[in-house]
Amino acid sequence: MNPQSTSPLQQPDRAKELLMLVTQNQRRIFSYIYALVPDRHDAEDLLQETNRVICEKFDQFTLGTDFVAWACQVAYWQVRAARQKFARAKVVFDQDLMDAVAKTVEELRPELDLRHEALGRCLQKLHPRDRELVLTRYEPGCGVEEAAQRSGRSLDAAYKALGRLRKLLLDCVSQQLDFESAS
């Protein structure tokens, strides 16, 4: 039996590798797409489409190489192909700008992983009421209105508070990384 002659999904180890790699890197792939298509629902649709293509083309991926880089390349072409579809969205970067942003995401990828970890620590530092507001805003199926309602704020106050908290978290994450690199 020649293992090369069968599809990756017919090779149990290969299928498990695929599932493991895709599952473990969903956040990273989503993050890449979201920077290029800054709309949650559009980005999720593209993530699904990217997952489908990754499944189909997994035999082209060489184990031991950078899966996220490969998956982001797949995602990049999905985003390019879907630009027309998302033309009605508020923001569709032109091709040159999209390429420039994609390049920046790629360059910052190791740092973004560290930032994600640091964000967990920064969330712990928030006042519980603020943390609840932020997390409700980002819960699946929720938005600013829901977050405002649950926290007893007006919609306008919630928008302002969320803007302030995001900046606070951004700064906190940067400080965490500075602190860690200095220690």
Place this chain on the structure above:
Amino acid sequence: MNDPDILELNALSNSLIEGTLSDEQKRRLEALLSESEQARRFYVRAMALSSSLFDYAAEMQVDAPSAPAPRAKLPFPIARAFGPALALAAAVALALWIPPRLAPLPEPASSETVGEETVAQLTASKDCKWIGDTPLVGEWCNAGKKLQLAQGFAEITFDCGAQVILEGPAALELSSPWSALLHHGALRAKVPPEAIGFRIENPAVQIVDLGTQFSMLAEENGAAEVFVMEGSVEAVGRDSVNQSAQIITLKEKQARRFALRGDGEVTNRDQKIARLSRKVEFQHGSGKTEYTHWSFDGTSGEIAHGRSVGFEPGGFDATFEPALPQTLVPGRWGSALSFDGPFSARAALPPKGTNGTRTLAFWCKIPGDATLSESDAIISWHSAENGERPFAIGWNGDPTLGALGALKTSLGRGLKVGSTPLRDGRWHHVAVVFVPNPKAPSRNHVKSYLDGRLEATSFVLGAMKNWKKARSADARVTAEGGLWMGLNPFQSPHTHGFRGELDELYLINRALSPREIQHLLRKNRLPSPDMLVAQ
């Protein structure tokens, strides 16, 4: 970028994230991003922060908000992002699973690939001295965990049912519920029929078990010796010189040495077999088992009696809705409950019966012509206590979620679909083990066994903190917690209810081992610890 630029970019990013960006702001944002690499870096970090917050927020639906996991390993919300493609891929992959013959040796899992999936449990130890972390008896081990034993004996039970005794000094890496990598040292494997296909490997050889007991001695230079005590194994030797793989079937009492430069005879074979055959006496821990059993044999009128052991006795009878005398049919053991869709039964939950580690087991029979609208839960339950989420076990009627007709276990919004279709008009034994993650108790490792065989690899299921808000207002849910048979009242919209038969339902307060599940399947009773040791 100066401070005003940063503030402006921050405001623009916020508007973008909230979907309130005006056309003018959009042009300004594009201009800033096109002009400055620094601006793009700020933008990418801001968007990544939001992306991470989606992830943490989904996690926080599982965990208390005061305890965000700094190292979030839960996959990005699968139901939202995965879509049907990979679920189908998983189903196809599992459906096509065959014991690998010449599959290439996988790279040893590195710490980066370690997930939260548990694959095995340390079930006993004797005189153990560990290197590094000291696992406790009863501890569940994740995929990728490397057990390093300086001395003594450790018994590890894989989720597939294979049992391995590791003899120190040794190092064993747990790869999956079906496989492990022996870096060095000695092990003995006992593999029951339902775990056929279990694999142990090292750089020189991969042993695929064909239902047997075998031992392996692995040297740090990559060579390994394999001894078959009972049954037979398939050994795939890897010859690095000729870049080839050689398959040998080793039968009872046979032994072979495998090295990267070819295989050969085992020296001092008899002494080694004698050493590896020495019995190891373990002290198995025996946690207190409490359970409720609905046999449906003593059913009278509108009531099916639930017999409790350990749980406070009495009070767990199931009440039929509506009461129909013709709902009893011959079952797998005695009589069974027959469901026709509208009919369902409900029982009170034993205290703490649904919290923490637990096992739910039952027999079910689903007709071959059951329609997709009759795919409601066979069992569902929910405690009215705060923070509890509804669980449901049924068969999958949605092809986008995985194999149609296969076992489906759901917890809150998370779900797992198996691979074996159940709609065949035959009795099947289902056992689902729930093990909360000790670091985040509201996440469960779910292991489902169909007819005693591990149906799907264990999986971490997410759950909803605010599930009541997400489902439609359903007075039954808020008013009536409990264990439901033949219906999942916690989902909306309801389907037509389950059509099929249910027998010998057990709710147990701990995780049954694969051997215990086998025993329950064969004898319809839980084994005593002594009985298991004697087996």
